[in-house]
Amino acid sequence: xxxxxxxxxxxxxxxxxxxxxxxxxxxxxxxxxxxxxxxxxxxxxxxxxxxxxxxxxxxxxxxxxxxxxxxxxxxxxxxxxxxxxxxxxxxxxxxxxxxxxxxxxxxxxxxxxxxxxxxxxxxxxxxxxxxxxxxxxxxxxxxxxxxxxxxxxxxxxxxxxxxxxxxxxxxxxxxxxxxxxxxxxxxxxxxxxxxxxxxxxxxxxxxxxxxxxxxxxxxxxxxxxxxxxxxxxxxxxxxxx
Amino acid sequence: xxxxxxxxxxxxxxxxxxxxxxxxxxxxxxxxxxxxxxxxxxxxxxxxxxxxxxxxxxxxxxxxxxxxxxxxxxxxxxxxxxxxxxxxxxxxxxxxxxxxxxxxxxxxxxxxxxxxxxxxxxxxxxxxxxxxxxxxxxxxxxxxxxxxxxxxxxxxxxxxxxxxxxxxxxxxxxxxxxxxxxxxxxxxxxxxxxxxxxxxxxxxxxxxxxxxxxxxxxxxxxxxxxxxxxxxxxxxxxxxx
DNA sequence: CAGAATTTGTGCGTATGTATG
DNA sequence: TCATACATACGCACAAATTCT
Numbered sequence: 001x002x003x004x005x006x007x008x009x010x011x012x013x014x015x016x017x018x019x020x021x022x023x024x025x026x027x028x029x030x031x032x033x034x035x036x037x038x039x040x041x042x043x044x045x046x047x048x049x050x051x052x053x054x055x056x057x058x059x060x061x062x063x064x065x066x067x068x069x070x071x072x073x074x075x076x077x078x079x080x081x082x083x084x085x086x087x088x089x090x091x092x093x094x095x096x097x098x099x100x101x102x103x104x105x106x107x108x109x110x111x112x113x114x115x116x117x118x119x120x121x122x123x124x125x126x127x128x129x130x131x132x133x134x135x136x137x138x139x140x141x142x143x144x145x146x147x148x149x150x151x152x153x154x155x156x157x158x159x160x161x162x163x164x165x166x167x168x169x170x171x172x173x174x175x176x177x178x179x180x181x182x183x184x185x186x187x188x189x190x191x192x193x194x195x196x197x198x199x200x201x202x203x204x205x206x207x208x209x210x211x212x213x214x215x216x217x218x219x220x221x222x223x224x225x226x227x228x229x230x231x232x233x234x235x236x237x238x239x240x241x
Numbered sequence: 242x243x244x245x246x247x248x249x250x251x252x253x254x255x256x257x258x259x260x261x262x263x264x265x266x267x268x269x270x271x272x273x274x275x276x277x278x279x280x281x282x283x284x285x286x287x288x289x290x291x292x293x294x295x296x297x298x299x300x301x302x303x304x305x306x307x308x309x310x311x312x313x314x315x316x317x318x319x320x321x322x323x324x325x326x327x328x329x330x331x332x333x334x335x336x337x338x339x340x341x342x343x344x345x346x347x348x349x350x351x352x353x354x355x356x357x358x359x360x361x362x363x364x365x366x367x368x369x370x371x372x373x374x375x376x377x378x379x380x381x382x383x384x385x386x387x388x389x390x391x392x393x394x395x396x397x398x399x400x401x402x403x404x405x406x407x408x409x410x411x412x413x414x415x416x417x418x419x420x421x422x423x424x425x426x427x428x429x430x431x432x433x434x435x436x437x438x439x440x441x442x443x444x445x446x447x448x449x450x451x452x453x454x455x456x457x458x459x460x461x462x463x464x465x466x467x468x469x470x471x472x473x474x475x476x477x478x479x480x481x482x
Numbered sequence: 483c484a485g486a487a488t489t490t491g492t493g494c495g496t497a498t499g500t501a502t503g
Numbered sequence: 504t505c506a507t508a509c510a511t512a513c514g515c516a517c518a519a520a521t522t523c524t
Contacts, residue, residue: 006252006296006500007432007446008511014247015432024356034489045513050491055247066490067521078429083480115265185480188319189430189448189473191248191256205248207430207448207473232430232448239324239426239480246510249500286502487523492516499511 010051011205013042017056018233021075032062032070055203079138079235083211085181088169102166105145105199106133107159109152119214120151120222128152130159132168135199142200143235146228154223168224177217180224186212187237192229200231207232251292252446254283258297259474262316273303273311296444320384320476324452326422343407346386346440347374348400350393360455361392361463369393371400373409376440383441384476387469395464409465418458421465427453428478433470441472448473 017032026032035053039046053070056062064070081087112120112127120129132148148168150158154175161171172180192200192208202208208229215224230237258273267273276294280287294311297303305311322328353361353368361370373389389409391399395416402412413421433441433449443449449470456465471478 005444005446006249006255008247008249010511011247012432012446016434019431036489046490047514048512051511064490065521066519067488069489069521080427186321187428187450187478187480188476189450190260191253191448193257194253203247205253205446207432209428209430209450235429237428239428251500288503289501292500485524487521489519489521491519493518494515495513497511497513500509502507502509503505 007205009044010048010055011203013044013049014052014055015206016042017052018061021056021061021072022078022233024075026072028072028075030072032072034069059203076234078233079143080238081230081235082238082240083182083185083187084240087182101137103135103137104132104163104166105135107131107162112149116149116225119225120149122151126151126153130155132159132162134168141234142231144228144230145196145199146226148227149225150223172223177223180215180217183214183216183222188212189232196229200229202231202233209235209237211237248446250285251289251296252444254285254290254293255296256447257283258293259302262297262302262313263319263474265316267313267316269313269316271313273313275310317475319474320379321479322471322476323479323481324423324426324428325481326424328423344376344378345373345404345407346376348372348403353390357390357466360466361390363392367392367394371396373400373403375409382475383472385469385471386437386440387467389468390466391464413464418464421456421458424455424457424463429453430473437470441470443472443474450476450478452478 020026032038032053033041035046035049038049042049053062053064057064057073060074061072062070063073108131109128110131112122112129116122116129117127122129128151129149130152132150134146134148135142136144136146152158155172156175158171158175161174162168165171165174169180188210189207190210192202192206196202196208197206200208209232211226211228211230213226213228214222215226217223261267273279273294274282276287276290279290283290294303294305298305298314301315302313303311304314349372350369351372353363353370357363357370358368363370369392370390371393373391375387375389376383377385377387393399396413397416399412399416402415403409406412406415410421429451430448431451433443433447437443437449438447441449450473452467452469452471454467454469455463456467458464
């Protein structure tokens with residue numbers, strides 16, 4: 001393993017093992033190579049391997065027993081999140097037979113930043129937006145954190161409607177938006193920020209997938225801008241062509 | 242800034258500043274807040290801020306001058322990589338008026354892993370594949386590293402054809418594949434592995450966007466499986482709906 | 483069943499990296 | 504720049520649980 005640059009060796013190794021487990025290198029219940037072998041393979045001290053394993057054990061992915069070895073405890077199949085014109089969180093999760101849930105964790109009314117004015121095509125003097133922060137959960141596990149912005153003048157009661165119904169689709173419908181479609185999605189990745197780590201229960205420094213999207217109504221007018229951060233180790237995005 | 246294991250504070254802050262610069266929080270030529278202010282904002286010692294700034298300076302993103310301040314030297318607009326049924330690397334890059342380049346960095350013939358057998362729909366006894374490792378470059382900057390697999394029995398001379406033409410499209414055409422389209426794309430993110438860091442000239446522990454795709458010919462038969470790792474700080478994927 | 487071999491668990495000393503003031 | 508504290512990583516040794524012969 002290559003020497004440093006601000007990321008501890010044990011963390012790099014832990015992330016490697018995590019993706020190996022996810023890719024099925026060792027099946028659930030399967031046995032990992034011995035600490036001996038792993039330390040030789042990564043070219044590090046056994047203590048370092050043990051630190052990495054202990055991290056994954058604490059997260060319930062692995063378990064070690066003295067004299068026996070280290071075993072894969074849980075290899076949760078990653079959720080798949082299709083990106084298309086009509087993706088709705090709850091439908092997707094339900095289709096994969098998991099219990100969906102959204103939790104309103106913050107909201108507010110604020111002045112739109114320039115990039116938001118452009119994306120929502122706000123006109124002069126109507127630059128106020130509602131901001132809605134929602135944590136998405138599947139089977140009790142946090143999978144994504146989304147920040148949503150809506151033009152405040154068009155959707156004055158959006159926050160309370162969402163609070164009542166727990167659904168953005170329904171909150172928009174209450175304001176006369178019968179249908180909306182996803183126009184464009186931008187996808188990037190970066191390291192999680194501390195607040196994101198907290199909500200998504202990620203290790204600090206874990207990667208997040210970020211999607212930026214614009215939803216438009218039937219007339220093509222933007223009704224919602226949304227920035228969603230997915231826990232990259234729990235979800236995979238797919239695009240069908 | 243929150244105290245946490247495995248990732249140095251200065252790295253977390255460097256990554257934050259990098260995404261802020263990319264998001265245009267400070268324009269090119271713009272002045273960053275003083276180290277004083279930044280250290281207060283992140284709740285860390287000024288030394289730590291300086292370490293983060295020095296990292297970004299070494300990468301040519303920032304520059305500091307005594308008595309004046311720290312300035313944004315380079316805010317390269319991120320390349321946008323659209324994902325659709327007919328995306329070809331060179332077309333995309335050219336359209337954004339950058340000089341594209343692909344470099345063959347490795348190849349080989351090997352037995353297909355089970356998941357490859359499934360994705361390429363290989364029949365029994367024809368499980369050999371060609372592997373092609375290509376580094377993609379735009380304007381002299383590495384943007385992605387892709388591993389490509391092809392059924393060896395159908396495309397016996399693929400590697401040499403690619404070496405001659407520098408184009409997968411042409412190498413496939415030489416084997417009678419007039420056209421192909423992208424069937425499905427899976428997108429995930431993880432930390433770069435050491436070898437990826439080396440090729441993409443990434444800092445260790447930097448995130449990569451990973452896309453897995455299957456290309457099929459006009460008859461719908463898989464001709465290529467490809468896994469591409471993008472430097473997440475240099476590229477953004479987009480999906481048009 | 484005894485004893486050897488294997489594998490994880492633990493302790494200590496040292497050197498270097500990270501973060502503060 | 505210096506001093507201090509803690510985290511990271513290494514190397515060695517040995518203990519404890521389990522498996523193999």
